[in-house]
Amino acid sequence: MSKFKTEIKLKGTVHYEVRDGVAVLTVDNPPVNPLSDGVRAGLFEGIANAEADTNVVGVVVTGKGRAFIAGADISEFGGEGDGHGLHTVFKNLEFCSKPVVAAINGLALGGGLETALCCNYRIASPSAFVGLPEVHLGLLPGAGGTQRLPRLTGPAEALKIMLSGAHVPAKKALSLGIIDSISENIIEDSIAFIKEKAANTSDHPLVRNMNDKVIEARGSENVLVEAQAMAAKTRKGQFAPGQIIKCVEAAINCDDFDEGLKKEAEYFMECLLHPQREAMIHIFFGERAASKIADVPKETPVMDIKKAGIIGSGTMGGGIAMCFANAGIPVHIIDQDADNLKRGMSVIEKNYDFMVGRGKLTSEQKDAVFGLISSSLDYKDLHDCDIAIEAVYENLDLKMDIFKTLDKHVKPGAILASNTSGLDIDAIASVTSRPELVVGTHFFSPANIMRLLEVVRGEQTSNETLATIMSVGKKIKKTAVVSLNAPGFIGNRMLFGYTAQANMLLLEGALPHQVDQALESFGLNMGPFRMMDLVGLDLGWRARKLGGKESPLHAKIGDSLCDNDRFGQKNAKGYYNYNEGSRAPNPAPENEETYEKISSENGFTRRDISDVEIVERCILALINEGADILSEGVAQKAADLDVVYINGYGFPIWRGGPMHHANAMGLDVVVKKLEEYAEKTGSDVYKPSQLLIKLANNGEKLGDAPAIEDRKEKLNFAMSSVANNF
Ligand code: 3H9
Secondary structure, three states: OOOOOOOOOOOEEEEEEEEOOEEEEEOOOOOOOOOOOOHHHHHHHHHHHHHHHHOEEEEEEEEEOOOOOOOOOOHHHHOOOOOOHHHHHHHHOOOOOOOEEEEEEEEOOOOOHHHHHHHOOOOOOOOEEHHHHHHOOOOOOOHHHHHHHHHHHHHHHHHHHHHHOOOOEEEHHHHOOOOOOOOOOOOHHHHHHHHHHHHHHOOOOOOOHHOOHHHHHHOHHHHHHHHHHHHHHHHOOOOOHHHHHHHHHHHHHHHHHHHHHHHHHHHHHHHHHHHHHHHHHHHHHHHHHOOOOOOOOOOOOOOOOOEEEEEOOOHHHHHHHHHHHHOOOEEEEEEOOOOHHHHHHHHHHHHHHHHHHOOOHHHHHHHHHHHOEEEEEOOOHHHOOOEEEEEOOOOOOHHHHHHHHHHHHOOOEEEEEEEOOOOOHHHHOOOOHHHHEEEEEEEEEOOOOOOEEEEEEOOOOOOOHHOOOOOOOOOOOEEEEEEEEEOOOHHHHHHHHHHHHHHHHHOOOOOOOHHHHHHHHHOOOOHHHHHHHHOOOOOHHHHHHHHHOOHHHHHHHHHHHOOHHHOOOOOOEEEOOOOOOOOEOOHHHHHHHHHHHHHOOOOOOOOOHHHHHHHHHHHHHHHHHHHHHHHHHOOOOOHHHHHHHHHHHOOOOHOOOOHHHHHOOHHHHHHHHHHHHHHHHHHHHHOOOHHHHHHOOOOOOOOOOOOHHHHOOOOOOOOOOOHHHO
C-alpha cells in the first residue's frame, strides 16, 4: 500500500491500492473516518490515479476500521471555509469514467452516506448502518443527500430518515433501496462485483438520474405536510428541519437535478450560519468531552463489569437494571420485601412487553434481555457482582446502613455506587472499608430512558473507579458527567434556584400556566409548575413537617397546596387539575384564592409580569448558580452543565444549554441583567457570581472551571454555598 504524501499536515488519509485491476481507496482517519481535509485530498488524488491508470477497470471506496465514513469533519464547521473541496471530490467520484462501488464496511453517516450515494453501486456489510444525522447538529445533508436519498427511497422515507437522524441498519437500508446488496466479505465481493460490471456494461447507474420516485410525489402536498407535522412534534423550535423539508420539496419539483443541488447548498449555508448550529455542535463535542476527566489519565485501567447488582426494586432500581440488561450485562436485583420485588419485576416485564408491542423488540429478544435480570431477597446473592448500585429512597441513615451491609457481602474489589440525587457520598463511603471504590451514580427517572448519568466523585473515589464508571456509562448508553460531592451536585442545585424563582414569580403575581407557557415557548420541554406537579409537591412539604421547619418564602404556596391535599399528578390535583389517567394539565382556578392570600400575607402586591421577565428571571437564576458551581470546581467545565441540563432537565438542545446561552447573550449583558433583577427583587439569587463579573470584565466566556487556587473556597459538602437549602 502507498500513502499520499502531502506537504502540509492534513488530517486523515486515503490508502490507494490496485487489486486485481480494481483501485481500492481506503479512508483512514481514526476512529470514525470523517471527511477531514486529508481524506478529501486523498479521495481527490485516488480518483485521479484510478482515472489515469490504464490497468484499472473500476474503483472500490471503503473505510478502515469500524466506520466507512462518519460524515464531514464536524470540527471544521464554523472555522475558515467549510469543507473546501468536498463538492469537487463528489463530482469527480460521480463522474468517474470507471464504475465505482461503495463498500460500506461500517457506519456511513452524513457526508459518508452522501459519498456512497455518489457512487454507482453500494454494497454493505451486514453490521453496517447508514444515515443522515445532520439534523442533530442543526444542519442538513449538504452534499447532495437531500436530493439523492429521496430518489432511492421516495421522499416520504427520506424525510423520515433525515428528520429523525436515525441510523438505518443494513437490512432495512436494502429494503428501502439505499444499498444494492449485503455481503459478509465486503472488499473481495466488491472487487469482484465492480470487475464484472466493468466487463459487462458501460451503462452504470447514477442516483441523480433516478427520477421516478420524486416525479411520483409531484403535485401532492401530503408528504411535505406529514413531514412538517413530524418536525413540529419531534423537533420543536429547531431551524434545520424546515430547511430539510424545503430541500426535499426542491428534489420533488426541480426538473434539473443541479438546480435542486443549488437550493440545497443555499439552505445548508443558512443552517451553517444559524446560531442553532453552533449550539448543537457545542453539545456534540460537550457530550464527548464530559466523559474525559482532566486529572484521570487516559490510560487508567478500567475494571471489567460482568455482573451488576441493584438494591431496591422500585421505579429507579428497575430502570437501572434494564439499562444493564439492555447492554447485555447480567443484573441481580434485591429488595427487602417480597411483594415489592414481585411488583418491581412485573413492572420491568411490562416495560419490555410494551417495547414488543411497539415493534422495538421481538419476543425472543425480550426473553433474552429479561432473562438477564434475576432477583432475590438476600444480600448474599450480590457476592459475585462487579458493581452494586443502591437505589432506595433518599435517606442518608438508610443508605449508610445498606452500604455497611454491601461492604460485608459484595466481593472485595467491586464498586459500590449510590443512586442519590444529592446526599453526601463521602458520608456513605465512610462506613465502608473501601471508600476508594465508592461513587455516586445519579440516574434520572425513568432510568431506562433518560440519557443523563451524574457521576459523583467522592473525596476518596479512585481514578480506576471513576474511569470504570465512565466506561460503564457509555456501555449502558448514558451521557455521563462528573460532579464533585456537593449538595445537589450539578443538576438539582441549578434546578433549586430556578424553581424557587418560578415560585417567587407566583407569589408576585404570575400564574402557573403563564410561567410554564413562557418557559415552554423559550424551548423547555416542560415548565416548572408542570414539572413540580409531576415530581410531587409533597416531598419538600413532608420533609419540612418532619423536621418541624417553617416553609421558606418560595415554598409557601406549594406547602399550602399540600395542606389542602393537593400533591400534584399523584392525586390528580396540584398547581393544575388532572383527569383520571391523563397527564395533561387543566387550569385550577380554585387555587387562585390561595395564591392571592399567601401573596398578601407575605407583603406582595400582585402585579402583571411579562413573559420576558419570567424567562429572564428563571434562566438567569440557572446561569448564576451554574457559574458558582463552576467557580467552586463542582463541575469541570461549563459545557458539562449544558450537557446535564439538556439531557436531564429538558433544556432545548438548540440553545446549547444554559451556559452556552449565557455566552451567546454576552456575559456583560448577563451581569447587567442580573444586577437589574438583584435591585428589582432584592434577592441574592441575582447577585452576580464573581466568576461572571471577572469573565465579563475580561471579555471572556464561560469555559473550564477556574484553577484550584482561583476557586471561591476549598469545597466541602457542608460549606458549599447552597448546603443549607438541601
Ligand atoms: C455532515 O456530514 C455534513 C454534510 O452533509 C455536508 C457537508 C457540506 N467529525 O461519538 P464517539 C469524533 S455533518 C469529526 O465517541 P461512538 C468524536 O468527536 C456530520 N469528529 O464514538 C470522538 O472524538 P474524541 C454528519 C468526529 O462510537 C471520536 O470521533 N455525521 C465525527 O460512540 C469518537 O466518536 C454525524 O453527525 C465527525 N463527523 O460513535 C456523525 N464523528 O475521541 C457524528 C465522530 O476526540 N458522529 N467524531 O472525543 C457520531 O454520531 C458518532 O461519533 C458515531 C460514533 C456514531 C460516528
